[in-house]
Amino acid sequence: MSRIRCYLTITLLLIIASSASALNCPSNCKCFWVLDSLCVKCANKGLTEYPNFSDLPIDHLDLSGNNFDHFPTQFATIESLVYLDLSNNNISQLDANALIGFTTLRVLLLANNNFNSWSDLNPTEAFRNAISLKHLSLSGNNLETVTDFNSDQTLISDSLTNLELEHCSITTVGGDHLINGLPALERLSLSGNSLTTLNNIPSGSLRGLELSNCSLLRIPTALIDGLPNLEKLNVSRNFAMEIKDVIISETLLELDASFCSLDTINLSGFPSLSHAYLRGNMLRILDQNTFANNTQLQTLDLAKNSLRNIQTNAFVKLTHLATLDLSYNEIALLDKNLFRANDVLVSVNLSHNVMEKFTKLVSNSLREINLSGCEIIMIDANAFTGLSVIQRLDLSKTLIKEFPPNMHSETLQRLDLSNCKLSSIRNTTFSGFPELAWLYLSGNRFTNPIPTEYFRSNHYLDAIWISDNPWVCNCHDPTFIDFYDFLTAVPQKLKDRNYVRCASPSYLYGKTWEAACGSVWIPNGRSSKVEKAWTVIMLCFLGICVGTLLYTGFKRFRKSRRQRRNREEYRQNRDEMMEIRAQNQRMLEEPATPNAPNFFQNNLPSYEDAIRMPKLERPAKSMVDLTETGHTRRKLRRSQTNPDGDIEDADLLLDDRQRFRSEEMLSNRVKERTANITPFARTGYVAYSNSRSRRLSVEGARFPAAHLKSQNLQSAEKIANFQGFEHSPYTKRRPKVAEIPPFKRATMRTDSVEFLTDPEFDDHSKPGSPFARRKPKAPTTPAGATTTLADSPLAPAVEDYFGRVSKLRDSTSDDSDFQVVVDAENSSLVELHNTSSSGGGNSATNLERGRRKKRLNSTNRRASGNFTAAAAAAGESSSTSSDRDPIVVVHKPMRETLF
Template sequence: MFKLSYYLTITLLLYSATLTSALNCPQNCKCLWVLDSLSVDCSRKGLTVYPSFSDLPIDHLDLSGNNFDHFPTQLADIESLVYLDLSNNNITHVEANALLGFTALRVLLLANNSFSNWLDLNPSVAFRNAISLKHLSLSGNNLQIFTGYKTEKTLVSETLTDLELANCGITTVGGDHLINGLPSLDRLVLSGNALITLNNIPSATLRVLELSNCSLLRVPAALIESLPNLETLNVSWNFALEFKDPLISETLLELDASFCNLDGVNLSGFPSLARARLRGNMLRTLDEYTFANNSQLQTVDLARNSIRNIQPDAFIKLKHLTTLDLSYNEIARLDKNLFRANDVLVSLNLSRNVMEKFTKLVSNSLREINFSGCEVIAIDSNALTGLSVLQRLDLSKTLIKEFPANMRSETLQKLDLSNCKLTGVRNSTFSGFPELAWLLLNGNRFTNPIPASYFRLNHYLDAIWLSDNPWICDCHDITFIDFYDYLTAPPQKLKDRSNLRCASPAQFYGKTWESACGSIWIPNGHTSKAEKAWTVIMFSLLAAGAGFLVVSLLKKYIKHRKRRRDRDEYRQNRDEMMEIREQNQRMLEDTGTPNAPSPYETNLPSYEDAIRMPKLERPIKSMVDLTESGHMRRTKLRRSQTNPDGDMEDGDLMLDDRQRFRSEEMLSNRVKERTANIMPFARTGYVEYSNSRSRRLSAEGTRFPAAHLKSQNLQSAEKIANFQGYEHSPYTKRRPKVAEIPPFKRATMRTDSVEFLTDPEYEDHSKPGSPFARRKPKSPTTPSCAVSPVTSRPLAPAVEDYFGGTPKARVSSSDDSDFQLVVEPEISSIAELHNTSSSGGGAGEASANLERGRRKKRLNSTSRRASGSFTAAAAAAAADETSSSSSDREPIVVVHKPMRETLF
C-alpha cells in the first residue's frame, strides 16, 4: 500500500511539473489545476506591474497583497476568468468602462484598497458591464454612506446577489436603492460600520442581513417589516443592543444575537425560527415562556451565559430540537425529565458547568452527552439506565477518582475518562459495555498494568489510549507482559505507543516500555536489532522501487522520443517525395503540347480533339521530319528560306540510309503486324531512346524488343525473332516501280491532283515498266491561240531509287530551278471568248471546250490538300525563251516541282 501511494505521489508530481512547464506560468506566480479549472496565485509578491498571462485559460486569479494602483482592464481578454481577487492593493479608481469585456466574471474582490468615496468606483455605470457578476466585496474602503438619495452614488447591477460593505466607515444607511439599483441582491453585509442610525432599506429579494459589531442600540421594527423575505439576521457583538421593540417576521429562520449582553430575550415574534444563537449574554433563567412561540427551533446555543435555573418545562414545546448547547454556565443540577419530551434531541453539551454529580437522565433520543470540565466527583450507578441510545459519553477533565463497577449500557461505543484522577479499575468496570470500541484512559494516575482479562467481554474494543500515566515498569511481571502483548497483538489496539513511558524504577524513567524491557521480552517482543534490520530492508525496497520507477520512466521517454523522431523523419521524407512528384507533374504539364491528349490515355483522339490539335509548320517529307528535334528543324527551315533556289538534291531531302530503311520497313509491315499473333518470347535486350524520343532496340547483341513495345504495332514477334540484319531484309531485293511524270506547261497553283500526272499533252518519257507507259495519250485539241510549248526535258523521277547509284550532277539552267514559267494566253472574259468563237466558227467551239476542261481541273485541284509549301514570289520574265512576238503579255504562274513519293 505504501509503495502504491509512493508511486502515485511521484506520478502526480511529474504530471504537475509537466503541466506547469507546458502552461508557461508567469515567473512570480503559481499555476495549479483543480479538476478542469486553472488557478493562478500571484498573491503577496510585492508586484507593481501586472504579469502577462498570454493565452492561459485562467478560471481563478489571485492578485491580492501587492502594490497595484489601477484596475487591470487588460484581463478582459481572458474569456474564462470567473474569480478575480484584487484585495489589499492600492487601487484608487475604477473607470466607467473598466469592466467592459469581463463577461464571465462572477466574483470580484476589491477589499482593503484606497477608494475614498463612491464616486471613485463609478457605481452607477462600471458594474453594469460585468453581466455575470454575482459577488462584489468592497470591505475595508472608506465609502462613508450607503444610501440611494444621489443617483451618481447609487450602486447599479442587474445580476449582483452578494454585496460586502464591512468596515467601510458607513454611518448612514437608507433609501430605496436596493430595489432600484440592486434588484437581485440576496445578501448584504454591513458589519463593522459605526451605524448611528439605521433607516429602512426595502428589498423584495434580500434574505441575509449582517449587522454585527455596528454599535447598534436597537433594531427598528420598520427595518424588519421592509424586508418581507428576510431569513437570516445577524446582530451579534452589539454590546448595548436591546430588544425593546417587538420584532415580527414570519420568514426569519436564523437569529444571531451573540455577545450582546442581553439579560432577557423575547423570540415570540419569530414563529418560523429554526436556529437561535444567544451565547455570550446575561441570561440567568430559562422557563416555559422563553421559547413558547418557537416550536420550530432545531438548534439552540445558550453557551457562555449565566444560567443557573432551568425549569422542567423550559424545552417542552421544542418538538424539533436536535442540538442544545448549555456549556460555560452555572448549572448545578438537572431534572431527570428535562429532556423527556424532546424526541429528536441528539446532542447535549453540559461542559464547564458546576455539577458535582452525574445523575440519571431520561431520553430516548440522546446519543451524545458532554460533561467535560465539570466538577463531577461521583457518578450514580444508574446514571445511564435512562439513556437507551447513548453512544458517546465524555467525562474527561472531571474530578472522578473511581468509575462505578456496575454501570451498564448496551449501546455505548466511546467512553472518555481522560485527564481524571482514576488510579485503578476493577474486573467488572467495563464488562457492562459490550459495544465499547474506544476507551480513553490517558492522563490519569494508573501505576500497575491492567490485567488483560478485564477486557474479555469487550469484543469490539480496538482503540485504547494509556499515555501520561506513572507506570511502574516491572519487566519480569507476567501481568505486565500479558497486558503489553494484549495491547500490541495484531490488530494493534494501543494508539499512543510512542508516548507510553515508564515513571519507575529510576533507571527506566522517561523510557518507553519497549526500550526499557525490550532485552527481556525477546520471546514475547521485538528486539531493536530486528527493528533496525526491518527498517533497512524496507528502505532498501523503497530505494529499489524508486530506482526502478526512474529507469522505467527514462526508458519510456527514450522510446517515445525515438518513435517521435522516426515519425518526424518519415513525415519529412513523405513530404519531400510528394513535392518531387508534384514538381515532375508540373514539368510534364508545362512541357506538353497545349491540346495534346493525356500521356496515360491509349485511345485515339476524337474528331473534335484532332481539329484542335496543333498543325504542322510545313509538310513532312519523311518519318525523319517527324522525329527531328526542334533545333534541327528550325535550322533546315531557315536554310530553305535563305536559299529558295537551291537544288532539290541537297541535304534538305537527303535521308540517312538507316533511317530511310527503318521508315520504309515500318510502313511496309504495319498492316501485317496488326493482324499477326504475338507469341511469348524471351526478352534479352533493352530499349534505347534517341534524342527525338523514338524507340529502338539496342544493337549490342539484342534480337527482341521490350515487352511494352508489343502493343504498339511495330513488328510481329515472328519477324523480329528471324531478323538478322538490314542486309538480309526482303525489301533489299525489291525495286520500286518508278513513274516519270512528264513535264507540264499549263498548271495552276493547285495542281497536286492526279490529272496533271496523266495529262496526254505531254510526251511519255517514263521507263518501259511504268504504269503510265501503257496508257494511250488523248489526241490534244489545240486551240487557235495555243502557245508554243517550252522545250521539254525529263524531270527527276517521282520515286527515288534508294538502291541505285548516285545521280549525276546536272548542269544548272533556268529549268533546274524550283519553279518553272508557264505562259498561256489571257482571256479577259467569257463574253470575249464567245465573240471569238462566233467569229472563228469551229475553232471557237474547240476553244470553249478547252476552257471548260481547264476550269474542271482547277475545281478538282482545290478539293485536295496542297502537298508542298509555296512561295508567293514572282519568277523572272521568260520573254526571251518564247517564240511568240505578240504584244499581249501572258500571266506568270509559279509552280513548285512535283514531290517525289514512294509507291508501295
C-alpha cells in the same frame, strides 16, 4: 505509506510544474489546474505592473497584495475569466468603461484599496457593463454612507446578488437605493461599521443581512418590516444592544445574537426560527415561556451564559430540537425528565458546569452527552438506565476517583475517562459494555497493569489510550507482559504507544515500555508469534530475492556466452566467405584460353536451376508454335485443324492433340502397340525418329517403350520372369469378354472399361443420358440378307495380352486405330446413303473430292480423336465394293489391363 505519499506529492508537483511550463506561466505567478479550471496566483509579489498572460484560458486570477494603482482593463480579452481578486492594492479610481468586455466575470474583489468615496467607483455606470457579476466586495474602503440622497452615488447593477461593505466607515444606511439600483441583491454585509443611524432598507429580494459589531442599541422594527423575505439576521457583538420589544418576522430562519450582553430575550416574534445562537450573553433562567413560540428550533446555543435554573418544562415545546449547548454555565442540577419530550434530541453539551453528580437522565433519542470539565465526584449507579441509545459519554477532566462497577449499557461505544483521578479498575468495571470500542484512560493514576481478563467481554475494543500514567515497569511480571501483548497484538489497540512511559523504578523513569523492558523480553524469548512470523516471512523473502538474483545472473551468463559463440561463428563464416570471394575473384581475373566456351553456357543446369526455370503456360506442338505469336499462330492453328476454318472443330481437335505432337508419333505408337513383347534378353538398339525422339527398336526389345508404362502395362520385372501362360499371375483372373450390343457399337467412344465389360451397363441406367429418351430403331434387314450380327464373331472387349495379335487392316485404312465390324442393324442406313449418293455425276465428284480431303486430314489426327475421318474411310471402302456388308467403325481398345 509516507514514502508513497511523498512520491505522489513529488509527482503532483512535477505535473503542476510541467503544466505551468507548458502553459507559459509568468515567472512571478503560479499556474495550476483545479478540475477543469485554470487558476493563476500572483498574490503578495510586490508587483507594480500587470503580468502578460499571453492568451491563457484563465478562470481564477489572484492579484491581491501587490502595488497596482489602476484597474487592469487589458484582461477584458480573457473570455474565460470568472474570478478576479484585486484586494489589498493601491487602486483609487474605477473608470466608467473599466469593466467593458468582462462579460463572464462573476466575482470581483476590490477590498482594502484607496477608494475614498462612491464617486471614485462611478457606481452608476461602471458595474452595468459586467452583466454576469454576482459578488462584489468593497470592504476596507472609505465610503462613509449608503444612501440615495445623491443619485450619482447610487450603486446600479442588475445582476449583483452579494455585496460586502464591511469596515467602510459607513455611518448612515437608508433609502430605497436597494430597490432601484440592486433589484437582485440577496446578501448585504455591513459588519464592522459604526452605524449611528439605521433607517429603512426596503428590498424584496434581500435574504441575508449582517450587522455584526456595528454598535447597535436595538433592532429597528421598521428595518425588519421592510425586508419581507429576510431569512438570516446577524447582530452579534453589539455589546449594548437589547431585544426587549417584540420583533416580528415570519420568514426569519437564523438569528445570531451572540455576545450582546442580553439578560432577557424575547423570540416570540420569530415562529419560523430554526437556528438560534445566544452564546456569550447574561441569561440566568429558562422557563416555559422563553421558547414558547419557537417550535421549529433545531439548534439552540446557550453556552457561556449565567444559567443556573432550568425549569423542567423549558424545552417541552421544542419538538424539533436536535442539538443543545449548555456548556460554560452554572448549572448544578438537572431534572431527569428535562429531555423526555424531545424525541429528536441527539446531542447535549453540559461541559464546564458545577454539577457534582452524574444522575439519571431519561431520553429515548439522546446519543451523546458531554460532561467534561464538571465537578463530578461520583456517578449514580442507574445513570445509564434511562439512556437507551447512548453511544458517547465524555467524563474527562472530572474528579471521579472510582468508576462504579456493574454499570450496564448495550449501546455505549465510546467512554472518555481521561484526566480523572482513577487508580484502579475492577473486573466488572467494563464488563457491562459489550459494544465498547474506544476507551480513554490517559492522564489518571494507574500504576499496576490491568489484567487482560477485565476486557474479556469487550469483543469490539480496538482503541485504548493509557499514556500519562505513573506505570511501574516490572519487566518480569507476567501480568505486565500479558497486558503489553494484549495492547500491541495485531491489530494494535494501543494508540499512544510512544507516550506510554515508566515512572518507576527510578532508573527506568521516562523510558517507554519497549526501551525499558526490551533487553529483558527479547533474550528470554519474549518475541511474540507475530514477530516470529514476520521474521520467517522476511527471511523467505530475502531467500527468494537471492535465488532470483542468482537465477537471473546465470541466465545472463548463458545468454552472453551464447551471443559470444554466435558472434565467433559469424566472424568465422564471414572470413571464409571473404576468402571464397577472393579466390573466385582471382580465378576470374586469370587469363582465359582464347575462344574458350563460357563457363555458364557449357555446364548443364542443376536440379534447383531447372526447378526455377520458367514453365510453358500452354502446350506447344513444335518450336514454331512456341515462338510464333499473333496472326501467324492463329493461321497455323486453322491450317492444322480444318482447312475450311471451322473454329469449333479446331478447338476440339486441339484438345485431343495435347497428348501427341506429330504424325510420326502416331505411326510409332501404332507399331509399338502391335509389337510382340517376348521375354528374351534385350538385344535391340536405340533408334531415333525424324523428330529426334528416342525410342527402342522393336526387334529384340526385351522391355516395352518407356512411354508405354503410363498405360498400365505390366512391369518389366514380371515380363522378364515370364515362364509361360500357365504361370502368369493373371490366370486366376481372366478378363471378361462381353458382347457389345449393336446400339452401343455404333455410338460408343470407349471412355471406360466398364462400358465395354459390364453387360448391365446400358443407356437406360443413366437417366440424364440423351439415349434414355431415344429408343433404338428396329433393325431393317434386307430380304435376301441371311447374315446377322449374332452369327458374326465379335472382337473381344479386352485384348488378350499374351495372345497373337491379328492385324485386320484394309488396304486403304493406312494403319488407323479402327477396325471394321459387320453390323446388320445399320445396313439399312448405309444402303440409304448409297442410294442417295448415286443420284448424279456432280454429287459423286464432290463426294470423291471430300473423301480425299478427309483421307489427307485423317493421318494428322489422333487415334482417339474425332470419328469423322474413320467414318469417311469406311464410306470409301464401302463405295469401292458394293457387295460388301454394311460396316460400323468401332475404336479398337488400346493394349491395357484391368489391374
